[in-house]
Amino acid sequence: xxxxxxxxxxxxxxxxxxxxxxxxxxxxxxxxxxxxxxxxxxxxxxxxxxxxxxxxxxxxxxxxxxxxxxxxxxxxxxxxxxxxxxxxxxxxxxxxxxxxxxxxxxxxxxxxxxxxxxxxxxxxxxxxxxxxxxxxxxxxxxxxxxxxxxxxxxxxxxxxxxxxxxxxxxxxxxxxxxxxxxxxxxxxxxxxxxxxxxxxxxxxxxxxxxxxxxxxxxxxxxxxxxxxxxxxxxxxxxxxxxxxxxxxxxxxxxxxxxxxxxxxxxxxxxxxxxxxxxxxxxxxxxxxxxxxxxxxxxxxxxxxxxxxxxxxxxxxxxxxxxxxxxxxxxxxxxxxxxxxxxxxxxxxxxxxxxxxxxxxxxxxxxxxxxxxxxxxxxxxxxxxxxxxxxxxxxxxxxxxxxxxxxxxxxxxxxxxxxxxxxxxxxxxxxxxxxxxxxxxxxxxxxxxxxxxxxxxxxxxxxxxxxxxxxxxxxxxxxxxxxxxxxxxxxxxxxxxxxxxxxxxxxxxxxxxxxxxxxxxxxxxxxxxxxxxxxxxxxxxxxxxxxxxxxxxxxxxxxxxxxxxxxxxxxxxxxxxxxxxxxxxxxxxxxxxxxxxxxxxxxxxxxxxxxxxxxxxxxxxxxxxxxxxxxxxxxxxxxxxxxxxxxxxxxxxxxxxxxxxxxxxxxxxxxxxxxxxxxxxxxxxxxxxxxxxxxxxxxxxxxxxxxxxxxxxxxxxxxxxxxxxxxxxxxxxxxxxxxxxxxxxxxxxxxxxxxxxxxxxxxxxxxxxxxxxxxxxxxxxxxxxxxxxxxxxxxxxxxxx
Amino acid sequence: xxxxxxxxxxxxxxxxxxxxxxxxxxxxxxxxxxxxxxxxxxxxxxxxxxxxxxxxxxxxxxxxxxxx
Numbered sequence: 001x002x003x004x005x006x007x008x009x010x011x012x013x014x015x016x017x018x019x020x021x022x023x024x025x026x027x028x029x030x031x032x033x034x035x036x037x038x039x040x041x042x043x044x045x046x047x048x049x050x051x052x053x054x055x056x057x058x059x060x061x062x063x064x065x066x067x068x069x070x071x072x073x074x075x076x077x078x079x080x081x082x083x084x085x086x087x088x089x090x091x092x093x094x095x096x097x098x099x100x101x102x103x104x105x106x107x108x109x110x111x112x113x114x115x116x117x118x119x120x121x122x123x124x125x126x127x128x129x130x131x132x133x134x135x136x137x138x139x140x141x142x143x144x145x146x147x148x149x150x151x152x153x154x155x156x157x158x159x160x161x162x163x164x165x166x167x168x169x170x171x172x173x174x175x176x177x178x179x180x181x182x183x184x185x186x187x188x189x190x191x192x193x194x195x196x197x198x199x200x201x202x203x204x205x206x207x208x209x210x211x212x213x214x215x216x217x218x219x220x221x222x223x224x225x226x227x228x229x230x231x232x233x234x235x236x237x238x239x240x241x242x243x244x245x246x247x248x249x250x251x252x253x254x255x256x257x258x259x260x261x262x263x264x265x266x267x268x269x270x271x272x273x274x275x276x277x278x279x280x281x282x283x284x285x286x287x288x289x290x291x292x293x294x295x296x297x298x299x300x301x302x303x304x305x306x307x308x309x310x311x312x313x314x315x316x317x318x319x320x321x322x323x324x325x326x327x328x329x330x331x332x333x334x335x336x337x338x339x340x341x342x343x344x345x346x347x348x349x350x351x352x353x354x355x356x357x358x359x360x361x362x363x364x365x366x367x368x369x370x371x372x373x374x375x376x377x378x379x380x381x382x383x384x385x386x387x388x389x390x391x392x393x394x395x396x397x398x399x400x401x402x403x404x405x406x407x408x409x410x411x412x413x414x415x416x417x418x419x420x421x422x423x424x425x426x427x428x429x430x431x432x433x434x435x436x437x438x439x440x441x442x443x444x445x446x447x448x449x450x451x452x453x454x455x456x457x458x459x460x461x462x463x464x465x466x467x468x469x470x471x472x473x474x475x476x477x478x479x480x481x482x483x484x485x486x487x488x489x490x491x492x493x494x495x496x497x498x499x500x501x502x503x504x505x506x507x508x509x510x511x512x513x514x515x516x517x518x519x520x521x522x523x524x525x526x527x528x529x530x531x532x533x534x535x536x537x538x539x540x541x542x543x544x545x546x547x548x549x550x551x552x553x554x555x556x557x558x559x560x561x562x563x564x565x566x567x568x569x570x571x572x573x574x575x576x577x578x579x580x581x582x583x584x585x586x587x588x589x590x591x592x593x594x595x596x597x598x599x600x601x602x603x604x605x606x607x608x609x610x611x612x613x614x615x616x617x618x619x620x621x622x623x624x625x626x627x628x629x630x631x632x633x634x635x636x637x638x639x640x641x642x643x644x645x646x647x648x649x650x651x652x653x654x655x656x657x658x659x660x661x662x663x664x665x666x667x668x669x670x671x672x673x674x675x676x677x678x679x680x681x682x683x684x685x686x687x688x689x690x691x692x693x694x695x696x697x698x699x700x701x702x703x704x705x706x707x708x709x710x711x712x713x714x715x716x717x718x719x720x721x722x723x724x725x726x727x728x729x730x731x732x733x734x735x736x737x738x739x740x741x742x743x744x745x746x747x748x749x750x751x752x753x754x755x756x757x758x759x760x761x762x763x764x765x766x767x768x769x770x771x772x773x774x775x776x777x778x779x780x781x782x783x784x785x786x787x788x789x790x791x792x793x794x795x796x797x798x799x800x
Numbered sequence: 801x802x803x804x805x806x807x808x809x810x811x812x813x814x815x816x817x818x819x820x821x822x823x824x825x826x827x828x829x830x831x832x833x834x835x836x837x838x839x840x841x842x843x844x845x846x847x848x849x850x851x852x853x854x855x856x857x858x859x860x861x862x863x864x865x866x867x868x
Contacts, residue, residue: 097839104840120836169826177819181812201804208808 006031009147010052030056034146038102041109046102053098055147063331064144064152066304066316067137075318076136076152076303078126084114085131089150091143094123103148110134110142125150154301154319171220172282175275178216182209182268189264190771206258206265213267217251221274239418242425242457247274253449266453269773273458276781280465284472284485300372300693301337301388305330308381319388326384330375336382339391342367344380349373352503354693372693413489413745414464418457425455432764443766450768454759459752459780463745467788471741474796479724480734487720490704491738493685497633498676498698500690501643501653504708507621507725513546517606517614524608526553527570531577534558535566539604540577543616565605576607580615583607625729627656632732634658638684642667642675644694673697689731693717706731733799740795748788755780 006013007024008031019026022039026032034054038044046053066072079086093099100118103125107113112134116127125148127139143150185205188198221244228244231237247270254265304316306329314329319337322328327343330336336349347369348360354372363369369382371391388394429451436444468485475482482488499505520528530553532544558568565578576583583605603615633639640662641653653663667675672690676698679686688695688702691709696717699705707719708728723731759776762768825831 097842100836100839101843104843118836118840119833120839121833166826166831169831170823173819173822173826177815177822181815185808204805204808208812212812 005052007047008032008035008052008054009056010054011056028056030147033057037109037146043102043105043108046098048098049101050096050098053096055093057145057147058149063334064137064140065306066302066318067135067140069304069316069318072304072316072318073136080131083130083132084128085136086126086128087136087139088124088126089140089143089152090122090124091148091150092123093148094118094120094125099148102146106139106142109146110139113139152303154303168278168282168285171223172275172278175216175220175271175278178212178220179268179271179275181212182271185209185212186264186268186774190774203258209265209267210255210258213251213254213271216271216274217247220278221247224277236415237419237422238415239421239457239461242418242422242455243277243461246452246455246457249449249452253453264770266770266773269453269770269777272774272777276778277458277461280462280469280785284465284469300335302335305334305337322384322387324384324387328382328384330380330382332375332377332379334375336369336371336373336375337391338371338384338388339386340369340382340384342369342380342382344378344382347380348376350376352692412464412486413742414461417749418460421457421460425452428455428760428764436766447764447766450763450766451760454763454768454773454776455756457752457756458777459755459784460749462781462784463748463752463788466785467741467745467748467792470789470792471737471796474792475734475737478730478734479727480730481722483720487704488738488741490685490720491687491735492742494637494687494704494735496638496640496679496684497687497689498640498642498679498702500672500688500692500695500698501641501649502645503691504689504695505623505626505641507623507710513543514617515614516617517612520606520613524613527573527575527608528577528606530555530570531558531566531568531575534568535560539618540566542618543604546616573609575609577604580605584612622656623725623728629729629732630657630661633735634661637735640664640679642672642698644668644672669694669697673701676701689723690717690719736799737796740799741792744788744791744795747791748784751787752780752784755783 005011006027008026011027013025013027019029019032021032021035024035026035031054034057035044038046074080077085077087091103094103100120103118104116106116106127112132113127113129116125118125129139140150140152185208188201188205224240224244224247227238227240231241250266250270250273254267254270257263257265301319304318305322306314307317307322308327308329309315322338328338328340342363342365345365347363349363349369350360351370351373354370360376361373368385371388371394429448432451433444433448436447465485468488471488472482472485525547529544529547532540532547534555553570556569558566560566561578561582564582565576567574567576567578569575580603584607603617605615606613630639639657641657641664643649643663643665644667646665650663650665654661657663664675672695676686676688680701680703686702687704687706688698689706689708690696690699691707695707699707699717699719704721705719706721706723707717708723708725710725723734755776759768759773762772762776830837
């Protein structure tokens with residue numbers, strides 16, 4: 001057995017911290033406890049399905065106190081009657097079959113839970129429980145204690161239930177039912193066996209086929225009629241116009257055929273056509289159920305906060321009930337839901353959700369604190385200045401951009417082409433009609449309908465869905481998740497790319513700390529780490545997390561000097577950690593460190609026994625492959641960088657980015673939005689790449705808004721696409737691929753037009769038999785679908 | 801002769817019965833999550849075995865096996 005990794009969570013074990021229990025090794029007490037819970041309840045099967053599937057449980061003391069408030073709980077529940085309650089909880093950690101297994105066996109861990117069911121793609125668990133035996137907060141605490149902490153946000157508060165649209169599934173089912181049965185019943189007609197027996201049953205078969213085609217024609221195809229009608233009304237011909245026209249003409253002609261006994265009609269082709277087109281529609285929709293592209297601040301904000309009443313009692317209240325003047329209590333790691341004034345002496349606020357900046361900002365009593373920040377460290381008190389909807393950050397969502405429907409803004413390539421296609425088609429049909437009318441009026445109608453039938457742009461309509469659907473899946477596998485297929489077309493049109501700086505082109509991971517100075521021995525590191533443990537200063541906490549796990553030693557005379565640093569005596573050594581001034585004072589001249597050149601960098605200095613050792617530097621670290629990416633992008637796109645920060649990093653950025661890149665600093669969220677708007681007004685197609693909530697406006701305004709996320713399961717503002725941060729350098733590849741996708745579509749359009757021309761020659765000469773139509777239609781569908789799939793796969797591989 | 805009417809009618813009814821089964825399946829949400837059930841299916845055996853084999857049962861099974 002591998003002793004290097006924790007049996008529960010799979011993380012590396014630091015030798016000193018190793019815990020052996022039941023012949024298994026664990027990295028920490030938390031993991032051991034989870035194992036204990038499982039083994040006590042005979043649930044160790046958990047470890048059989050997947051190797052080390054667990055997560056270390058986090059300390060959540062007090063975090064879910066609001067679940068004791070009945071009115072809040074009832075808003076979160078999906079269903080409640082008598083003692084039966086159902087709740088759906090979203091759990092980001094769900095990732096493997098062990099997770100499914102343990103979460104579906106919750107009833108063995110907690111009395112009162114009757115059953116639970118996991119929806120893996122959505123990363124949700126639906127728990128049915130008896131509310132008289134167990135409360136929601138007990139369940140949440142149980143889940144957290146086994147490492148499956150649910151994610152409860154303000155979003156859950158409003159929409160406890162959502163309806164799933166299944167109409168497309170029904171339509172495809174109906175279309176396939178009709179198509180399959182009609183095909184079977186049409187077989188006798190295909191062979192045209194001149195036999196008395198078959199001949200006498202012809203009317204029966206034909207009317208049966210007619211009856212079977214009705215559900216497909218009336219129900220499955222209904223979407224096309226509606227869309228065609230809308231497009232005609234708005235005077236923009238889209239692809240659905242010729243499709244709807246083709247379907248209706250095909251149906252009427254077929255009905256006329258069997259009524260007057262001209263032939264068997266085109267019911268087989270008709271239902272096949274509807275089925276294949278719906279299939280294409282279905283293929284194009286690839287939803288990433290566990291992601292949300294519609295997030296606003298509600299997904300970040302807590303459901304409730306702790307309010308301190310006039311009589312100093314504490315109470316959990318829903319966020320929406322907060323009034324101006326209320327006093328709130330914010331615990332460690334809790335989000336500040338509204339703008340306010342800090343009452344406590346000091347606070348360290350992490351605005352990484354908002355700005356992407358990971359280093360917390362220190363605030364003192366009386367300072368303004370803004371909604372969206374996270375308190376790090378001790379409990380703070382604050383007084384509310386604005387209600388939730390009026391806060392600085394949340395006001396952004398009242399901008400008109402967020403009310404607009406995205407689909408109406410863009411016109412797809414298929415629609416553009418079909419505008420010409422429809423015009424040409426009608427022209428050909430009427431010309432042929434007027435030619436035949438002089439020869440034979442009956443035949444003229446035949447030809448006219450045949451043209452509309454055969455030219456029905458089935459292949460044309462299938463090209464884009466299958467190409468884009470395939471590309472969507474290819475890049476989805478590479479962790480670039482698109483909202484829908486339309487985004488690919490938009491990507492291909494982009495000519496200007498705007499990057500946010502903090503959190504987007506820099507990473508906000510904590511490991512970007514480096515040490516400069518005399519090397520520290522291991523005992524010294526132990527001393528430093530032990531002292532840092534005692535300090536609540538945000539930088540101390542970050543440095544503490546950064547230093548490797550080591551033994552602990554007892555410290556004496558610990559003192560924290562506000563604004564300067566910390567000092568303590570450990571095992572006879574006197575250590576100072578803090579600002580440069582703090583650590584270099586009382587030093588002999590010989591050991592004075594070289595003074596700092598760039599004042600913008602945040603650093604923590606170390607002094608041991610009066611000797612200056614060096615400093616830990618907290619840097620804005622740029623993402624890997626950034627320089628390369630910008631270089632290749634610069635050739636084809638105009639690149640701009642927007643930042644909410646001051647111009648401190650300007651020089652560093654200019655050195656890194658290609659010459660001519662526009663850098664704009666000190667941008668507020670509204671200004672970012674405005675900047676994008678101005679670019680668009682000057683005729684640019686803008687792609688915005690951002691991460692924080694402060695980019696939300698710009699992301700919504702841009703043609704394509706891409707949100708960079710370190711953890712795709714949890715945080716990302718509303719956008720068109722979510723890119724996992726580790727794939728950032730592939731952005732250029734994705735853009736190239738989107739262009740190739742458009743090329744594939746164009747090539748395949750040419751191919752399908754070829755089919756149309758062949759079909760049309762049959763139609764114009766008056767030779768279109770039902771059998772010919774029944775062959776051409778599936779043949780063109782199959783070739784087009786396989787052509788686009790092969791081509792898009794080929795390009796995806798070639799570009800890599 | 802008219803048996804063909806009967807046969808085709810029956811076949812259509814069978815087809816419609818399957819179609820109704822499909823609609824019921826969609827309505828009950830079976831098509832909403834197409835991944836989890838495939839995994840869940842494999843668990844049931846595991847659990848049943850664990851539950852039925854209480855120590856006594858396990859002992860007696862062992863006894864039988866050794867006697868053989």
